Amino acid sequence: MRAWAVVETRKPLQEIELPTPEPTGSQVLLEVTHAGVCHSDLHIWEGEYDLGSRGKMLLSDRGVKLPLAMGHETVGRVLKWGPDAEGHGLAVGQTRIVFPWVGCGRCARCRAEEDNMCAQGRAIGIFQHGGYATHVLVPEPRHLVDPGNIDHALAATYACSGITVYSAINKVMPLAPDEAIVLVGAGGLGLQAISVLKALGHRRIVSVDLGAGKLAAAREAGASDTLDASMGDVTRRLLDLCGGPVMAVIDLVNGTETARFAFDALAKGGRLVQVGLFGGELTVPLPVMAMKAVTVQGSYVGNPKELRALVALGQSGRLPGIPITREPLAAADSALQRLRAGKVTGRIVLTAG
Structure with missing residues (x-):
């Protein structure tokens, strides 16, 4: 698969070739169609977070490994899945929003669908390759949500900015x-x-x-x-x-x-x-x-239950859209730098093809 990846922090994203994953167990492989460019991606690109008096937290110390295809606001088409994902209504060609804030999949938090609170977070686009690529691998079918009648570029933003504010508002x-x-x-x-x-x-x-x-x-x-x-x-x-x-x-x-x-x-x-x-x-x-x-x-992003509730709200027609600028996946680096310069209103969403 092709990816537009962070190869070195604070350097331009590079187009690289990576092995296309083969799904096993409950995993589902999707072909990426849309990927939002989020401000959090800038922290990953920079390789660190500012923790105030505690200094800098290096992402490498958290287990983030390069090269990395970022992108945690992803919509794609289902291609194939592992044997344990059978019986979950999957079909080749389905368009699905990817819930990216996945955890270990085994602890009580994950099994209660509070994956974002898992102590062993494995978020897609941070700890594993995300939507700045031609393909993305998802741990379980429950991490996929049908966008229905929602514009797919807008639906991609629901996976981060959408559930992040929805969860905060609920609080x-x-x-x-x-x-x-x-x-x-x-x-x-x-x-x-x-x-x-x-x-x-x-x-x-x-x-x-x-x-x-x-x-x-x-x-x-x-x-x-x-x-x-x-x-x-x-x-x-x-x-x-x-x-x-x-x-x-x-x-x-x-x-x-x-x-x-x-x-x-x-x-x-x-x-x-x-x-x-x-x-x-x-x-x-x-x-x-x-x-x-x-x-x-x-308030840290949101969980799969909140993503499904937000999508249902969007499908009702009551949820207005936000300004979306569409750019090709190959423009991932320039889109990231425009966001860094504060020149983006709403969201840039990268599109395939």
Whole structure:
């Protein structure tokens, strides 16, 4: 199979030949048709994460091996499967969304379909080859979801940005439709979050980002209010905009500065859900945590049950799309660099053929 892979960190992706996997056991082999380009791919390409005072975490120390075909937002056509996958309704040529956040497949978390919480994560596109390739190997049929009537390029984004925001939103619900939910970041995740909230009937959606372009995209997607964080004194201006402290902030950037103003904006009993991997750390006054009964909670992608629920929401016709730019798979490196430069609105989705 051909792959557009990280061969050396911080160097251009290279087109290479890899052995096409032969499925065994419960595995399913798909031919890739669509692959989303996610901001998390940049961390893999860079080879490290910023852990604030704990320094850098090298992905090589986590077991990430090069060369690696990234890509964890994948749609493909079923080609073949192992003998243990028989009887699961598979047919050659079926189009399926790939759930990428797979684990060991054996522990209690995996068997409860909470694969993303497995302590031995083996995510597709991170620990094994993903969608920046002509083929992808999936551990089990349950990791495949039928997109139905959803545009396949949009459906690919549901495997990461979609379930990531859907899972984060579930952590702050239920809230009254006119209670402000603040979304920090109006990139691919932020626009997807606006779409999901609108589909769930929420009306007061406040988007915070830097610059007019991202905020215009947020308003176009359906945000009721926007705030430019480049103008300083973000907490005060956010409280003024929302009419006081807020019950829910979902930080899709999650850097030192965003986490600080997000925490400071919380109302009594409010919840900050941290999603992004920008880097840094948050120091909080512990008595305030108790006196205000606030919650700071991390949210890591989502699970197969949430992906199926999100796809059902999309198939209902209530879930608006996000801006999609289609590029050929061979343009994977230039697409990644455009994302790195902040020149992408919504999502780039790589397509085969």
